[in-house]
Amino acid sequence: MESTFNVKEFLIALRKRLPLIIIVTLLFVALSGIVSYTMMKPIYQASTQILVNQKITNSLQSNDLNIDANIQLVETYNIIIKSPAILSEVIEELELKESVSDLDKSITVSSEENAQILTLEVEDASMERAVLIANTTASVFQAKIKTLMNVDNVNILAPAIVPVDPEPVKPDPLFNMAIGAIIGFMLGTGLAILVEQMNTTIRKEEDIEEITGLQVLGIVSNVPGSKEYKRTTNINEKKELIADVDAEKIKGVSNPKIGGSY
């Protein structure tokens, strides 16, 4: 529509629509707050730490190689924990309704770099269940690894416990509201620009010059409640006017409208 993009005009337009932007932003913040506090189920997290202790069998092995082997081992264990072999046993033991893939999604295994510790995190709607699944998985893993790897080098370092006052990890209302604020602000700004672009009326003096190429002779601002024209005080003219109106009244016609109108 406009041939040139004027940043100042754009900002002025945005400032004019600032209430709209603020309202949309607040709306989104409120919406995300309501959704995360009432509609989203809280998710609790329990974590267990597993120590992988590699027994040094060959002292001739270089130190570097040893560490490399350990890291590889940790990564292998990482995958083993989440394998169906372990998870199906956990499901069996706890008589869970979830499938293996469901459980797989709720379990995260992470390892610190250059450390022989695995952290097993379980997310669940119930804290007790999360703790139970975490501990069962760890113990099943510990028992299974003996047959799988022919080694007994896994120890549970810190079993998951139910805290006195469990705090849900998800949803994070503040984070959600911040996201809501950003989306709301962007949407409000977009809406403001849209409204501004939809308005095709003449609003500025520049519009006239741009569209018609005519000069603006002047502007007339709105007259707030100005008094109407005061009637003439000349007595003769007043009489004339009264006579005029009288004649009209007698005839019973004022402004006979014969012609067409627009």
Add this chain to the structure above:
Amino acid sequence: MWTQKKSKGSATRKLVGHTKPQALVNEQYRTIRTNINFSLPGHETKTILFTSAAKEEGKSTTSCNMAIVFAEAGKRVLLVDADMRRPTLHHSFHLSNKIGLSNLLLKKGRLQDCVKRSGITGLDLLLCGQIPPNPAELLSSPVLDDLLEEMKARYDLIIIDSPPLLAVTDSKILANKCDATVLVVNTGKTEKDSVKKARDALVTSKAFILGVVMNNYELTKENYYYHNYNS
């Protein structure tokens, strides 16, 4: 009876030019007067037509107030209501619309008899008169040319209020016969397209377009130069 008439006249035009000589709006009308004076190509320009693209954009208000500020400047001004479809001038000045332009165009009466005094020094009025069935035909007749010549001989300036350009053809006829045309735009209401069409209509009728008056302009603090100097 007067009070009756007064209450009926709620549609009265805002004649600020007369009631509030110090008002900011009045100063704006004076600015337009100055700009028109500077834009006029020589002294032969005596008839100025006020028109707009669509209805209710402030033609009548603007032409009334412009007539008042021109009269204020010491000119003998005749304000003509050529809107023969929806005349309003008699409302503004609380006059009866019994005789006026339509009578003159039908060659019933003389100019000096049909002209009414406004009560403002230097400003005379020619109302519409009874609404004729064929305004366009009346306006295009050569009688109007003679009438305009007679008006020019008697007055310094003739300001004509006309119907909207895009609705009826009257304004195009008048614009062709007048020396200059002023387009009134209702700021924030008039569509850009209709202004463009109105301009094109005036160009095709070979009118001399003086410029545009922006009506109902909302003053913001950015328009500092229009702020009232008096207060």
